[in-house]
Amino acid sequence: MAISEKDVKHVGWLARLALNDAEIRKFTQQLGVILEHAGKIAGLDTENVPPTSHAIPLKNVLREDKLGVCLTPEAALLNAPEKENQAFVVPKIV
Amino acid sequence: MEYESVIGLEIHVELDTESKMFCNCSTRFGEEPNTQTCPVCLGLPGSLPVANEKAIEYVIKSGLAIGCDISLYSQFHRKNYFYPDMPKNYQISQYDLPLCINGHVDLDMDDYETRIGVTRIHLEEDTGKLIHVGGAGRIAGAEYSLVDFNRAGVPLMEIVSEPDIRTPEEAKVYAQKLRAILISLGVSDCSMEKGSMRVDANVSIRPKGSTEFGVKTELKNLNSFRSLQRALTYEIERQKKALEEGEVIVQETRHWDESKNRTSILRTKEYAHDYRYFPDPDLVPMQFDSSWIESLKAEIPELPDERKQRFIRRFGLPAHDANLLTATKAMGDFFEEAVSIYAGDPKAISNWILGDLSYYLNTENLEIDESAITPKHIVEMLKLIDNGTISGKIAKEIFPEMFETGKMPQAIVEERGMTQISGEDEIAKIIDTVLAENAAVVQEYREGKERAFGFLVGQAMRLTKGRANPQLVNKLLREKL
Numbered sequence: 001m002a003i004s005e006k007d008v009k010h011v012g013w014l015a016r017l018a019l020n021d022a023e024i025r026k027f028t029q030q031l032g033v034i035l036e037h038a039g040k041i042a043g044l045d046t047e048n049v050p051p052t053s054h055a056i057p058l059k060n061v062l063r064e065d066k067l068g069v070c071l072t073p074e075a076a077l078l079n080a081p082e083k084e085n086q087a088f089v090v091p092k093i094v
Numbered sequence: 095m096e097y098e099s100v101i102g103l104e105i106h107v108e109l110d111t112e113s114k115m116f117c118n119c120s121t122r123f124g125e126e127p128n129t130q131t132c133p134v135c136l137g138l139p140g141s142l143p144v145a146n147e148k149a150i151e152y153v154i155k156s157g158l159a160i161g162c163d164i165s166l167y168s169q170f171h172r173k174n175y176f177y178p179d180m181p182k183n184y185q186i187s188q189y190d191l192p193l194c195i196n197g198h199v200d201l202d203m204d205d206y207e208t209r210i211g212v213t214r215i216h217l218e219e220d221t222g223k224l225i226h227v228g229g230a231g232r233i234a235g236a237e238y239s240l241v242d243f244n245r246a247g248v249p250l251m252e253i254v255s256e257p258d259i260r261t262p263e264e265a266k267v268y269a270q271k272l273r274a275i276l277i278s279l280g281v282s283d284c285s286m287e288k289g290s291m292r293v294d295a296n297v298s299i300r301p302k303g304s305t306e307f308g309v310k311t312e313l314k315n316l317n318s319f320r321s322l323q324r325a326l327t328y329e330i331e332r333q334k335k336a337l338e339e340g341e342v343i344v345q346e347t348r349h350w351d352e353s354k355n356r357t358s359i360l361r362t363k364e365y366a367h368d369y370r371y372f373p374d375p376d377l378v379p380m381q382f383d384s385s386w387i388e389s390l391k392a393e394i395p396e397l398p399d400e401r402k403q404r405f406i407r408r409f410g411l412p413a414h415d416a417n418l419l420t421a422t423k424a425m426g427d428f429f430e431e432a433v434s435i436y437a438g439d440p441k442a443i444s445n446w447i448l449g450d451l452s453y454y455l456n457t458e459n460l461e462i463d464e465s466a467i468t469p470k471h472i473v474e475m476l477k478l479i480d481n482g483t484i485s486g487k488i489a490k491e492i493f494p495e496m497f498e499t500g501k502m503p504q505a506i507v508e509e510r511g512m513t514q515i516s517g518e519d520e521i522a523k524i525i526d527t528v529l530a531e532n533a534a535v536v537q538e539y540r541e542g543k544e545r546a547f548g549f550l551v552g553q554a555m556r557l558t559k560g561r562a563n564p565q566l567v568n569k570l571l572r573e574k575l
Contacts (some may be wrong), residue, residue: 014368016176033323053169053373059381063517065148068118073128076136076243086127087225087240094234 002035003028097299097337099309099330101259105272107251107282108220108290109152114247115219116143116186116377121249123288127242129424135247137182145170149249150193150380151390152281153217156251157194159275160212166387168193169379170217171371178241179221189371192216192220199255199275200399201267203416210268211256214367222246251282257296260325266319269293270421274398277423286318293322298343299333308333308473309343313357315350320459325350329357345535356514369565376419401426409433409440418448424463444474450490454497466500475503487560488512516563518570524562525570529551547571 008028012019020025073086082089114121117134133141154164171189197212222243229235252274259265273284273291284291293316298308312331316322328350333343348357354487396404398420405416405426420426432443447462451472455465457517477497478484484492484507492506507513528550529536539546554567 010368014174014370033421052377054375056378058378060453061378062147062150062380063118063144065113065146066118067113067120068132070130070132072120073126073131076128076131080265084227085239086129086180087242088128090224090239090241092236093178093224093226094236 002032002039096302096332097186097334098260098302099262099297099299099326100257100310101262102257102296103253103259103265104294104296105253105255105257105267105269106220106292106294107276107284108291109249109251110280110282111146111148111151111152111249115146115149115249116247117141118510119247120533121245123290125244125328127240128244130244131246135181137180142373145377146249146378149217149251152249152279153193153251154214154382154387154484155279155390156253156276156281157197157215158387159279159394159397160197160199160272162194162197162212162215164194164382164387166382167191167379168382170374170377171375173218173369173371175369177221178239179224179246181222181243181246186374187218187219187371188216199268199271201264201271202402202413203264203267204417205415208258208260208264210258210264213254213256215251218250218252220245220248220250231368238495254509262323262330265295265326266323266419269322270319271398274420276423278395278397278401278522280395292316297326297328297329299330299337303574309345310515311343311345311357313350314347314360314450315352317352318459319466321350321352322350324352324355325357328355332357350373364411376513398423398426405429408564409444411441411444415441415444415448418452419444422461424461428462430444432472435469436473436476438476442476443472446476450493454494465497466543467497469502471496471503478503478507482514482516482563483507484512485560487566488514488557491560512561514556514563515561516566518566521562521566521573522570524554524557525567525574527557528571529574536575547575 005024005028008024008031009019012024077083077086077088080088086092108121111121113119114135116129117132118133119130119132122130134143157164168188168191170186172184173189174184174185175274176183192214194215195213197215199210199212201208201210222241223245224233225240225242226233226236227240233239255268259268269512276282276284278290279344281568286292292426295313295316296310297313298310300306300308302567311329311333314326316325329348347360349360350357402413402416402420405411405419406413411419418425419429429440429443429447432447433440436443437486451462451465451467455462458465475484475492479489484503488507489503490501492510492512495506496503515524531552532550535546535549539550550571551564551567554562554571555564
């Protein structure tokens, strides 16, 4: 297998996904197939091919340092499940 | 066993741009919560970040100022982690292609010089601000937290030093020097108070002479240069004691408590440092012309080291004075302004800035531009000394009032009736009194005891509460004896 159950569990935890044992087995198998497929590239000679981070031939898409219109606080908080003092409420962190 | 400490600093600096790193929202500090947000900095689906050219320019200028190699090809990565201060569950940062690498900052420690390497400078976005409710405002013990995203997305430059720093004093001088450089460049106001400059320190100790690194701890909440130095001093001692008692240093993050003068373990939610960096698909790579880099280099103004050399050359200051005067931009500006309105010796100005003024600034923990004393105060005071109105001693006496109230020296001297007595007749009378009251000492002097002379001068000064012109006292006393 291209990926172990332990790795799937770890990646699941990093993504905050609560995976049960059956799901871990299923995703280990499915992710394994995907990784094996992608792994075919490893068989090619990529010695002189630079790593590609973007498929489109674009560079330096930058903006001028200028102010634009922001949201009102009401709009910004519109979808917040809970708010207080014009701020987003989040559950206790530690 | 003799230990040496190994310190590296990570310094975060908010860049002084109008708008945020990837959107048009304002970067203004201190506004009402969530008044400076938009779909981009709130991480709403479908929004597209576009990088702020000015911020990139500022980072490159910073790199050039400290001798970095500038990457002609650079890009942004996503740093993935869950924490409520970022709405996207990732922070846009840089990974293996930072804008600047391999720089250095030279420190003049007065009795030796040392060079601190800078590993890299990269550009990222700042996070939002958390306000913890309950638990005395600390994260541990809070019931819940409030998030203000005004700061989320503000351009943030991270300057990572090599572990070249050996003492808490060097750490402080390094951070201060970087601050002076960045303020000179105009890329940030570097206010530790407002949090636009934040310093984290990594520190470990090892037996002197060893080349291996010990286990390090990371110190946070270093809100001033004083805290930085004190926290490191404390932590180094703590680690020494632990090792001597056979304990093991654990790699952890520790929180500096300024009021209790100690560090303690910072309880944060356990999360693996498994950030799974990957190139941000929304932000295409950057490629720079070396001619553009050259044009930025040409815009770099005079930096603290050059200013120091100019102070030595132009004003004839000792290197020690020039070094201290250029340690902050504000102090150098203060000195230059004073020199420009004073015809006398610049060294006299330097003496007062580095002496009494610095003493009172340190006592009150103020920066020079935060005090009531301006270059005009110092110069007016020096002129009063030069024209004989007051003595240097009186100047020292009026200094605290000047410092506290901002009153001009002339006014204080007049109010308190402290002008110098320079009339020959008046001083002659005083000397007569002194001689009459101290016949025995006069005798000693005549028998060749030179020290007796100093005593008699002292008596004359005492009688006039320090207001007698000391040169005149000396002259007339010699004549009469």
